[in-house]
Amino acid sequence: MQMIGYACAYVPVELLSATGLRPYRLLHGDINLSKRGEKIVRVDACPMVKSNLTYVLENEEKFAMLIGSTGCDMSRRMFDVLSERTSIPVYVVNNPRTDKPYIYSDEIDWLVKQLESFSQIKYTDGIVKNEIDKWEGIRAELRKIDEERAACPSLVSTADFHNVMTSYHQSSFDESATPRHDISEKPRVYLVGSAIAYEANHILRLIEKKLRIVGDFNCGISRPLQIRITEKSIAGIKHAYYQQPPCMHKRPHRKYYDFVGEQIIRLHCAGVIAWTLDYCDVYEFELRKIEKEFNLPTLRIRSDFSYQSNSQLWTRIEAFAEMLCSKT
Amino acid sequence: MFENIAPQKIDLRQWSTQFRLLEDTDIKQFKYYGNDEWGVYLSPPATFMVYGARELKKLKFDNSLSALRLWGFAFNESERLFRARQSGKHIVAAMGDLGTVPVITMSFPECVPFYPDCTWWTPFFNESTVLLDKASELGTPEGSCFVRSTLAAFHKMAYFPKPDILFASTGASCDDYSCIMQMVEDMGYELNWLEIPYRRHRKDYHVEERYTKTAHGFEYPERFETYLVDEYKRVWHKMKQLTGTDDTERLKQSINKNNRLRRLTHEIRELTHNANIAPYPGLEMMVIEFGNLYGYADIDEWLNILSMVKETILGRIEKGLGVLRPDAIPLAWVTPTADPLLLNIVEDLGGRVVATEYVINQALVEIDEEIDPFVALARSFMDASMIGSTEERIRNITTGVDSGKVAGVIISNMLGCSHCAMETRLIEEKLKRVPVLAIDVPGPLGITEQLRTRIAAFLEMLR
Numbered sequence: 147m148q149m150i151g152y153a154c155a156y157v158p159v160e161l162l163s164a165t166g167l168r169p170y171r172l173l174h175g176d177i178n179l180s181k182r183g184e185k186i187v188r189v190d191a192c193p194m195v196k197s198n199l200t201y202v203l204e205n206e207e208k209f210a211m212l213i214g215s216t217g218c219d220m221s222r223r224m225f226d227v228l229s230e231r232t233s234i235p236v237y238v239v240n241n242p243r244t245d246k247p248y249i250y251s252d253e254i255d256w257l258v259k260q261l262e263s264f265s266q267i268k269y270t271d272g273i274v275k276n277e278i279d280k281w282e283g284i285r286a287e288l289r290k291i292d293e294e295r296a297a298c299p300s301l302v303s304t305a306d307f308h309n310v311m312t313s314y315h316q317s318s319f320d321e322s323a324t325p326r327h328d329i330s331e332k333p334r335v336y337l338v339g340s341a342i343a344y345e346a347n348h349i350l351r352l353i354e355k356k357l358r359i360v361g362d363f364n365c366g367i368s369r370p371l372q373i374r375i376t377e378k379s380i381a382g383i384k385h386a387y388y389q390q391p392p393c394m395h396k397r398p399h400r401k402y403y404d405f406v407g408e409q410i411i412r413l414h415c416a417g418v419i420a421w422t423l424d425y426c427d428v429y430e431f432e433l434r435k436i437e438k439e440f441n442l443p444t445l446r447i448r449s450d451f452s453y454q455s456n457s458q459l460w461t462r463i464e465a466f467a468e469m470l471c472s473k474t
Numbered sequence: 475m476f477e478n479i480a481p482q483k484i485d486l487r488q489w490s491t492q493f494r495l496l497e498d499t500d501i502k503q504f505k506y507y508g509n510d511e512w513g514v515y516l517s518p519p520a521t522f523m524v525y526g527a528r529e530l531k532k533l534k535f536d537n538s539l540s541a542l543r544l545w546g547f548a549f550n551e552s553e554r555l556f557r558a559r560q561s562g563k564h565i566v567a568a569m570g571d572l573g574t575v576p577v578i579t580m581s582f583p584e585c586v587p588f589y590p591d592c593t594w595w596t597p598f599f600n601e602s603t604v605l606l607d608k609a610s611e612l613g614t615p616e617g618s619c620f621v622r623s624t625l626a627a628f629h630k631m632a633y634f635p636k637p638d639i640l641f642a643s644t645g646a647s648c649d650d651y652s653c654i655m656q657m658v659e660d661m662g663y664e665l666n667w668l669e670i671p672y673r674r675h676r677k678d679y680h681v682e683e684r685y686t687k688t689a690h691g692f693e694y695p696e697r698f699e700t701y702l703v704d705e706y707k708r709v710w711h712k713m714k715q716l717t718g719t720d721d722t723e724r725l726k727q728s729i730n731k732n733n734r735l736r737r738l739t740h741e742i743r744e745l746t747h748n749a750n751i752a753p754y755p756g757l758e759m760m761v762i763e764f765g766n767l768y769g770y771a772d773i774d775e776w777l778n779i780l781s782m783v784k785e786t787i788l789g790r791i792e793k794g795l796g797v798l799r800p801d802a803i804p805l806a807w808v809t810p811t812a813d814p815l816l817l818n819i820v821e822d823l824g825g826r827v828v829a830t831e832y833v834i835n836q837a838l839v840e841i842d843e844e845i846d847p848f849v850a851l852a853r854s855f856m857d858a859s860m861i862g863s864t865e866e867r868i869r870n871i872t873t874g875v876d877s878g879k880v881a882g883v884i885i886s887n888m889l890g891c892s893h894c895a896m897e898t899r900l901i902e903e904k905l906k907r908v909p910v911l912a913i914d915v916p917g918p919l920g921i922t923e924q925l926r927t928r929i930a931a932f933l934e935m936l937r
């Protein structure tokens with residue numbers, strides 16, 4: 147089945163899925179993909195953007211269409227580059243950064259028209275309801291796993307949970323493939339920051355050798371689980387996606403900090419891991435505030451998806467874990 | 475004055491000598507806010523070097539009286555803003571949109587708009603990393619745009635007075651500055667956030683919706699205009715609350731005045747870029763283009779200065795004179811350089827700027843005076859450089875390349891700047907019919923022989 151690529155938490159997967167195509171979130175992050183991307187954009191572009199560009203260009207035949215959004219500047223411009231360099235139809239949705247629900251609503255209406263036209267499928271109430279039921283069902287299953295991850299003690303590692311969430315983002319979720327229990331009494335930490343790429347699982351595993359990530363606010367892991375569609379219609383989709391806990395890009399970003407702060411308290415976290423990708427402005431500018439606002443020991447990890455600093459990173463993780471243990 | 479002196483670029487020492495030719499009466503006739511007592515701004519550029527703009531001692535300036543006025547006025551802005559505050563005017567910070575919000579705020583009496591964003595030149599003119607270091611202390615990453623110096627300026631409160639009101643535009647804008655504005659808000663400033671829509675151009679596979687076109691021919695869905703109109707009406711409302719006045723006739727007058735400025739700048743650009751010999755230098759031309767954003771906090775005097783600049787240029791063209799060699803190589807410059815010295819270097823090495831894309835297209839287009847003023851403002855903003863595709867952004871440069879007017883292109887990038895990272899390769903590719911040189915603007919005092927050599931080799935190759 148051909149794929150419909152998308153790159154933002156505000157693009158409703160239900161609407162993409164209704165085309166009959168396979169929604170595929172562009173969340174690649176691999177040093178080799180990224181390096182090859184430097185033929186197309188400058189070295190100081192986000193490594194995830196570079197990886198995604200390469201992935202799409204090298205797999206062009208797999209994509210029937212691409213849906214972008216104005217989430218971050220580099221991501222928006224990635225679709226401009228793809229529009230220039232591929233023949234894949236590209237559609238970019240205005241996702242307002244300030245609180246403008248009517249713009250989002252208009253843009254989703256526009257997107258629906260494009261998807262209907264492309265797929266030649268009329269989005270009837272029945273089709274929309276079926277898609278909502280399907281994806282809400284998957285999210286409900288995933289929330290159960292997330293609850294196990296968040297339990298005291300935590301029963302599921304985030305590295306394993308990430309693999310399951312990868313299947314959500316790639317539309318290959320298999321209900322029977324739930325992660326094994328891996329009970330942990332390690333220090334509980336919360337993960338924030340840039341997106342976690344499909345290929346970044348090894349970094350989560352490295353972190354969880356000494357720590358247990360019990361919650362996160364990252365694209366690539368649990369963010370879609372905050373979306374709960376109660377009214378089974380396009381209006382319900384708009385409401386649920388727009389009202390999700392806001393992305394750091396939103397201005398002002400107070401609600402982001404309020405939401406994450408509540409989660410950190412609810413999950414009894416002893417520390418925070420702030421994960422940033424090279425040149426990811428949105429989080430790099432916020433690191434100081436993240437430390438101050440959550441008032442917890444914070445480990446900053448900056449990555450370009452390479453493996454070269456893993457031993458250094460391992461030492462820092464060990465030291466951080468030791469420090470958290472001595473505090474508890 | 476100076477009519478009998480041949481046009482050329484001169485250094486600080488030469489300007490100080492030439493300045494002595496002026497009578498006191500000459501100096502006193504030029505003043506900002508029309509104030510005789512403290513509004514005089516004409517002084518030799520060395521004055522500003524003494525006050526901290528150390529790079530001026532390396533720069534060369536046009537030797538006309540109009541250029542003297544231009545530099546005196548531009549460098550006097552900080553003083554002007556503090557004087558405005560002292561004399562009871564409202565200080566309005568417009569951030570991020572580069573060109574439209576000030577047109578609205580100028581409609582209100584005793585309101586002076588300015589762009590804190592323009593602080594990004596200060597570390598370079600001052601040859602100082604003080605602001606950049608402070609920005610790092612405040613939490614900005616080292617690998618981000620030099621515009622981070624704005625954050626430090628807000629922290630220090632020595633470069634401009636505390637604004638009475640702030641408007642911060644975000645949306646389809648660069649990420650660095652959106653983050654900096656957020657950090658300004660986190661410092662305790664109350665920001666009025668405005669949404670900038672992405673100018674989604676029509677593709678043949680897009681389902682029909684009502685599209686319209688900007689003055690430059692960029693297509694966009696008509697409803698995007700209404701989003702901007704709503705935002706501009708909010709600006710109006712906030713300004714009404716601040717000043718207690720509400721007269722849309724004044725908005726029309728402000729648009730008219732800004733159009734005069736935009737037309738004048740357009741004429742000056744056309745004359746300069748198309749003359750056989752460059753009648754005015756590239757650095758002064760950059761200052762002129764950016765003046766369109768807000769008239770350097772006194773649009774009336776800025777208009778007077780530009781009228782004089784135009785006279786200077788016309789006079790030189792008539793006499794067949796200029797400030798660069800007749801065989802200077804015609805170049806397009808994409809993205810403004812944070813370090814002004816680069817423009818001087820390129821000219822010293824035999825280049826000449828004949829086309830520019832300084833990310834402020836929205837401030838260069840005329841605003842329609844025949845329609846509702848808010849709609850007209852929205853429509854003019856839809857011409858903005860940064861809100862659409864790269865192809866649209868450089869269309870003007872592409873035309874210059876295709877017509878043979880442009881022999882080479884220089885792109886000045888900033889490390890870590892989101893649009894530079896994504897656009898440069900595309901621009902290189904789209905303009906590859908001529909040689910393209912992409913350079914990274916280094917930090918203050920960072921221009922090396924290596925960089926000079928690259929520019930020299932590029933120009934040599936073009937020659």
